[in-house]
Amino acid sequence: MPAEAPDYVPLEPAAEAADVTHTYARDGLSVKALDGASLNVARGEVLAVVGPSGSGKSTLLFLLGGLDRPDSGTVKVAGVDWQSLSGDERARFRRGNCGFVVQGMALLPQATAGENVEVPLVLDDVEPAERASRTAEALDRVGLAGEQAKLPDQLSGGQQQRVGIARALVGRPTLVLADEPTGNLDSKTGLAVTALLLDAAREGGAAVVMVTHDPTVAAQADRVIEMHSGRLSPTARTGPAATPAGGPAEAGPTP
Ligand code: ADP
Ligand code: MG
Numbered sequence: 137m138p139a140e141a142p143d144y145v146p147l148e149p150a151a152e153a154a155d156v157t158h159t160y161a162r163d164g165l166s167v168k169a170l171d172g173a174s175l176n177v178a179r180g181e182v183l184a185v186v187g188p189s190g191s192g193k194s195t196l197l198f199l200l201g202g203l204d205r206p207d208s209g210t211v212k213v214a215g216v217d218w219q220s221l222s223g224d225e226r227a228r229f230r231r232g233n234c235g236f237v238v239q240g241m242a243l244l245p246q247a248t249a250g251e252n253v254e255v256p257l258v259l260d261d262v263e264p265a266e267r268a269s270r271t272a273e274a275l276d277r278v279g280l281a282g283e284q285a286k287l288p289d290q291l292s293g294g295q296q297q298r299v300g301i302a303r304a305l306v307g308r309p310t311l312v313l314a315d316e317p318t319g320n321l322d323s324k325t326g327l328a329v330t331a332l333l334l335d336a337a338r339e340g341g342a343a344v345v346m347v348t349h350d351p352t353v354a355a356q357a358d359r360v361i362e363m364h365s366g367r368l369s370p371t372a373r374t375g376p377a378a379t380p381a382g383g384p385a386e387a388g389p390t391p
Pocket of ligand 2: 193194315
């Protein structure tokens, strides 16, 4: 029990999940995908989530991004409880605060790299001039400044993934959620794309929660936590491991 107020003002975490449960019902069966999961990620921090298939990692990301609701427990991004937002507010809040990076990226095949990146800004009615400059900046940040006018099938797999990363970052998110972002890439390309994602996110001050199977990808995070049967392992902790934006990248899991 703290006797005194701390002499600093703690920063609002970028995201927090507290004792979250989530059950899927299918064919009369229920699957408890999350069973009391808690985590906390600071601004500028990169958290890797590892664990066996079916342990609830993707479900955790859906809930952090407000794409599904917990049965119990709370999920907050930038201090805002998803539960306090109506449907429209959720969509807008998500576009302003959450960037998603998924395997394969689901780019629009008939749209150029620039148009793909711009989508979230169009949905948010951002002015065309502002859209153009932010799109160019996001593509530049992922090393694709010259590829803006190309269609996805004119780009390599790694380049397509970088377009997806630019799209995830163009809204200047508080939280980037990445689900097996390198799963479809060879390991060398996967590592390079991860490094780029993490640098770009740290530069923008975003927190990253990244699900990965690949230990060398996980080793690029500030902190690694394990999921088993819908719970985060006892090694999961909140801590000061956050790397300041622009600061040195710390390799390796923290014990
Ligand atoms: P992971 O990403 O770690 O592989 P998931 O979060 O996808 O795990 O899944 C956790 C559990 O929930 C698994 O048992 C999975 O079969 C189940 N599950 C996931 N999505 C659904 C769904 N839409 N309907 C029913 N069960 C689901
Ligand atoms: Mg998954």
